[in-house]
Amino acid sequence: MYIVTAKEMYDIDHYTMHVAGLDGRILMENAGRAISGKMKEMLDSSSRITVFAGAGNNGGDGFVIARTLHNMLYDVQVVQVVPDDKITGNAHYHKNLYLNYGGRLFSADDKQRMLARLAETDVIVDAMVGIGISGELREPLGEIADCISHSKAKVISVDLPSGLPADEGIAGFQAVQADLTYIVGAPKMTAFLENTANYYGDWEKLDIGFPAESFRKYANRQLWTAEQFQQTMPKREKYAHKGKHGKGLIIGGSANMPGAAAMAAKASLKTGTGLLTVGSSERVIQMIAPTCMEAMYLPLSDMDGYLVDDPSLSLSGYDAVAVGIGLGRSAQTAGLIHRVLHDSKGPLIIDADGLHHIKDQLESLSQREHPTILTPHPGEMSGLLNLPISEILKHPFQLSAEFAKEYEVYLILKGRHTIITAPDGRQAVTSTGNPGLAKGGSGDVLTGMVHAMVMQDQQIFQALCNACFVHGMAADLMVEYKRAHHDLTASDVIEGISMAYRTIS
16 A cells, blocks of 8 residues: 655546546546445435535545435435536536436535534535645635534545645644545555644545556555565575574663663564574673573673673674664763674664764764664654754654665654655555554564564565564554553563464464
């Protein structure tokens, strides 16, 4: 499933009609019929439905929905929210069909009638404005959007709630608050942003006939689902041995944060690492070794409870290294981070305090010959870019892509909708995860899982997507069967990894 901008969706639409040759009226018919079919599953014979139809494709879809439901003998009326001369082309064609089928229609200018109809409506279909919105809704659309949002009826939006931008980066808008959105073709960026996702309510994507080739041609963002996981996650060979599944090193932990290294280690082993070594201070090793007996341990030099550069540390022989979890921000630790950055010869994952120590030497990231993976949350990304967190949340796709390209790194920007970005600009969003992950330690678990995944027989980008997918699914399954959002812990997520594998493998 692809994620698109408004321009990309327009390009896909144009390709479908002018290259593939599918008539736009048929696309509109397909969209309206698909949505009507979904609505029928939730309606009963007495349901009263009001469709608010505007101009353009969104309004045209609304007229098809109204005609289809009217033809099924539902009580349907259409409120036209724009003047007659604004409804042209395919939308005009489907408006006439609706009227020819005996459909009822009145103008939003008849405010008294509109409010009376709203008061007795069970289901509202919001088909006023589509992806072409620019700026805030003009009146009377703004007032109508407010009436819809505050109605007691169930609100179903077509493609995206009217007034909501399709693209990231737009803060000033007024939009319908939907209970459910039927997204046409592909979800838009705003379905995955902190300040806009809630407007969609629940959402479902509907296929209406766009060629698969059109998405491959114009879009490079995907929603990573169980289907992608099953297609890309390698199966274990019957005669596999521990050496085939990675010899990894995790460097982390400090006197006041020993648990971070322990959780990352356990998660790495649960996810599939063949041989794991944890590098930390003697004191930390003594604390965590009894809780993770499957790992080997490498004592490293420390000062005042924090790891420092250790001349005896050899990074040769490891297939992947993860560094940063629980290290702390002591100045003397920076030397260790920088040496790992320059000496490791395989995939390197930098997380947590490791990100703090490299933010003044970002240029050195592009000098590595092997993959580098950074895993910041928005606060850490703010530090890397020296931008307010609000800007990170407003432009997460764009800023992630620009950063990954400039420094030639893979980036996992963690959040409710985690965004994975490759140096070549490919992006994916995980379809799993829940609010229970908003706890200390969840990121340490993800680092361990990423560490394991990059050592399996798959491309790095796929490995990162699969790690994030399983991380979220482990949390989802634990909440479904054992925990609630409030009491879910990072250790619970580790326990859920095996449940996720059994469910989707």
